[in-house]
Amino acid sequence: MEKKKILLIDDEESIIKVIKKILEDNGFYVDTAKNKKEAVSKINKGKFNIILSDYRLPDGTGIEILEHFREKDSSTPFIIITAYGSINGAVEAMQKGASHYIAKPIDADNLLKILNFYLDRHESQETEETEEFCGIIGKSKKMKNLFKEISIVSKSEATVLIEGESGTGKELIARAIHSLSKRKDHPFVAVNCSAIPVELFENELFGHEKGSFTGAVSREIGKIELAGKGTLFLDEIGELQPMPQAKLLRVLQEKEFFRVGGTSLISVECRIIAATNRDLEQMVYEGKFREDLFYRINVIHLKVPPLRERKEDIPLLVNHFLEKFNRLNEKSISGVSDSAMEILMEYDWKGNVRELENAIERAVVMCQHDTIKPEQLPPRIVNRSRKDTADFRRSLTETNLLEIERKVILKVLEEVNWNQTRAAEKLGISRKQLRTKMKNLGILNRS
């Protein structure tokens, strides 16, 4: 993990020495400044995770540095060290945006506790605010959790299975894991398992030697070797036939393979990430996917939520794709009209982010104005979404009608002192009909 950078500002040489030592012993990187001028210049030039400043300095105060700092950065923790008992200084510090103040003499344990507390809090706030993570757009709770999982998983070497409906961004996630891992400078090689004919599977993964079969005019290396110390992405792994499943299992177990027609063993050095839009566990249960292979790839399981379960991400994604296709088409469409956005929000996006991306691309191409209107959206989406809305409105009206009916019946019943025969007469329905209605509307007989 990267060391946290602290700027320590104090004019007393002895204090600097002691605190610096404590902090360095605890894994921090410490830069120091002896006065306000030096501190301001360091702040302007570098980026710190936390700033720790004495109140009184030869050419000013820590508060002045804080004020200067807060003009640009409202969230990085800034801690003021005040002289013993200087309540006024402490109050001023807090009012001016200090995260905390510490009174001298400084207690090492206490200082570390405070620093770690503010560092953790700041970090979690920063991840709260992100709307993009390695090119993956999203701010919904579900996506934020996924971002956290991705960053944890990328630090490990474990095999990952990414499960999600078509178009949810599984490949994007696999690439993110790779680019955050220590394998990032090695290749990322994607294999679409559904596109390889059974008889060519071995050739694709393991490669072949010259002359190993008719047409093998030269040696060719397979995807595992191509990936080297990088990442091999096995897409649509649920589509693998039994035979390739067995071959894959073997190479994952042995960590070694032969090229087709080869005689020397080659070791597997790449990390495996697999993806599927099928429910593999269910497939195992149905006997369509090998259980042993499932357990081997399902060491870490990431589930990507469908777009309809995180609709708050739609406006963000719309803007993201709008910018992308503006750039590609040399257009400058500024946004989406309210009615078009309403349609996009109501649609159920079975094709997920990919379907949304295609819809926006089409709209950008078709649009001759400044904003995208419903007319530029694919008719399928507009019609479908309108139907959903109409259904919804109808159900609302239906409940309203029932509510009105209930009120009318209640009113008539009160008027006739809960005499059902007379009430039915007044309402123009039979007594039996009235009873049924009362029962359905939850009206209890009070006579």
Ligand SMILES: Nc1ncnc2c1ncn2[C@@H]1O[C@H](COP(=O)(O)OP(=O)(O)OP(=O)(O)O)[C@@H](O)[C@H]1O
């Ligand atoms: N959260 C996201 N932010 C930005 N772009 C996204 C996001 N999710 C998906 N995309 C984009 O949507 C398209 C589909 O994503 P991707 O190919 O990763 O999906 P997939 O889950 O692998 O789909 P399939 O199962 O159909 O192969 C890509 O162009 C990708 O860049």
Ligand SMILES: [Mg+2]
């Ligand atoms: Mg894919």
